[in-house]
Amino acid sequence: MVFTAAAVACAQSNTPPGTVTQLNGLLKCVSHDDSALALLAKDADALVDLANQREKETKAEQKRIRQTLGLSNLTELQLHDYFQGRTNDLAKKDIRGVVALAEFAHGAVDAKSPEERAAYIWDLDEVMAALRNNYRAPLPEKLGVLYGLKFFTPEWRRNAGAGTKPATNIVAETGANSGKNDPLPSTYWIRPTNLASANLFAGFGRAEQPSIADKMCTYDGPKTSYGTTPGIEVDCEGTRYKIKFAEFNSEPFTARIFYALGYHVDETDYVPHINIRYDRRMFREFNQHKSITIVMGGPFGIPIGRLQLQPHHDPFQCVVSAGFKDGHSISGSELKKVLLINPEGYEPEADPNNFRADVETTIDHLVMARANVQLKDTPTESIGPWDYEGLGHEDLREVRAAGLLAAWVGFCDTRWDNTRLRVEYSDGQPHLLHFFSDLGFGMGGADGFFSLHGEKPNDFAWTFTKPEIYRGPGQMTTPFRVERYRTIVPTRAFRDMTVDDARWMARLIAGLGEEQIRAALIASGYNAAEVKLYEEKLVSRRDEMVRDLKLTDEIPLLRPQGQARKFDFDPKQNGGVSVTLPSQETVSAEDGNEIIKGGQLVKRRVKSARQQ
Secondary structure: OOOOHHHHOOOOOOOOOOEHHHHHHHHHOOOOOHHHHHHHHHHHHHHHHHHHHHHHHHHHHHHHHHHHOOHHHOOHHHHHHHHHOOOOEOOHHHHHHHHHHHHHHHHHHOOOOHHHHHHHHHHHHHHHHHHHHOOOOOOOOEEOOOHHHHHHOHHHOOOOOOOOOOOOOOOOOOHHHOOOOOOOOOOOEOOOOOHHHOOOOOOOOOOOOOOOOOOEEEEEEEOOOOOOOOEEEEEEOOEEEEEEOOOOOHHHHHHHHHHHOOEEEOOEEEEOOEEEEOOHHHHHOOOOOOOOEEEEEOHHHOEEEEEEOOOOOOHHHHEEEEEEOOOOEEEHHHHHHHHEOOOOOOOHHHOHHHEOHHHHOOEEEEEEOOEEEEEOOOOOEEEEOOOOOOOOHHHOHHHHHHHHHHHHHOOOOOOHHHEEEEEEEEOOEEEEEEEEOOOOOOOOEOOOOOOOEOOOHHHOOOOOEEOOEOOOOOOOOEOOEEOOOOOOOOOHHHHOOOHHHHHHHHHHHOOOOHHHHHHHHHHOOOOHHHHHHHHHHHHHHHHHHHHHOOOOOOOOOOOOOOOOOOOOEOHHHHOOOEEEOOOOOEEEOOOOOEEEEOOEEEEOOOOOOOOO
16 A cells, blocks of 8 residues: 655655554654645555554464464563564554544544634644654663753752643633632543542442452453553453552552542552462563663763663562462462472573473462552553643643642652543544543652652651742742652643642642542552551641642631641551441451551551460
8 A cells, every 4th residue: 555745755665564664654744734634644544454454464473373382381582572562563552543643634624613623633633642652762761971960950840839820721810719710621631520429439430349359360461561560461250450569559549539539540449369260371471561771871972781670570479379279278489489390590480391280280270469450441542641741731720730639649650651642432433531540659758859659658748738928028928839749750730830720629629528538548458557647647738738728718627726646546446447438338447467656657566475
């Protein structure tokens, strides 16, 4: 198939059809005049046809490999080639994006009004940016000797709330109306209805929280994306889930809060364990995520080494126990010793010849460690990441104000690749939605300069804001500011948040009741002492935020007399932690082995036999 001049002019010649190279050609050759859009639509349609054909060929080859060789017996290199594929092939998300490109380009050409055309152009630009982000490294690929100096430049500021320019998508605000106006309808946020009665234990607008802990699942495949946390995919009675063995508490909690306040997020739940049928593939494919390698540069640009940031994860450490067909069970560490011929060394599970086949036939299932889970198949499908800066994202109130919400819960991993532009179809027409997709790494210390610590209750500060300081006429006024909070990387939208944007978000946060916060914490798997400490700190942060933004006249404080921060709590002595849901069901946090002493979480001391 021959491509038109609009694509050929920028694409490299002599490349296989339906590839990333041709996609890059389309992304470079874009103009918003009708003739260019018509060519883009035609070329996108052709690229989809070619990419679909290549995908069919790849699937046929993968099927042949499964049937003739079997995935469990492939070498480490063969496994990598199988899951990472030909690097020049378009991924499914690329193909979805190119389909959307064609439809939006056709729509812009056929638009009946300037407003309708502008809307299609906006969608088109968003899709193109997301497709480019699919081939953008999540971290710098090279670091020179002067790279460290950038941490001290103004462009590397990682604070929030330093903006002065009003958002572009609100009606002008003055006086008493300051920070009250909702942004115009967007693909990021929709005003929540009945917030006060929302069930944050189930979360995400659901009547109840689904559970897979009592089901027997089957291994479905490895995690193949970027990321330093281990994960797998499973099929549980016909429903597929993505499993992440990290951030198992903070991500389910933060996702519930973001969703409740109107943002698009992935439904994320905590599970105490997962049962899966034994499959050698789970062990052998556990480290198939994409590699992140940084070349370290020396003087005169000469490379002096490579830094591998993708750690190897021992899959046996994520196994709580292995159940055998005769009814007995052993721990994951014991399983490693009896299952592998040589359990020592680096990545011993990678060698298919290192498994004892006679032991494998006796294993029934594995009990995997606690994790957070997300549905794999949803009504929306990802195209690629969106960025907090560019295309005017940093000028939108709902994106900026998310900075105050993120600071309240300590979510600081705001890298551009932790977002997703998704497409859903209604009446055959594509509609875009901007998702905050990876909301882990929160609820801890978020004020370090070089290091941040997620999921650390004792590091989670009691306050995160400071009020405006007015020193009188002619004196410098210190504005309201967000403190004890930095993002991992500079996040322009959060930095450009104004006081009015912050007040708008503070009013939303204040719509959550204390019992709703507690319900979300319990649902996210925190034990009783953790729930108690986090609840007190979140309430403290909420009340101080209301005071510092001068909103006490309209928002009642939850602790008007202040809080005792040096308190003690033992769930076994103080009655535990529970909450009654809108359905009148009562749910409780697990007691755990921790207590609060002087406002700090500590391990409960176990009495010796003599003391007892």
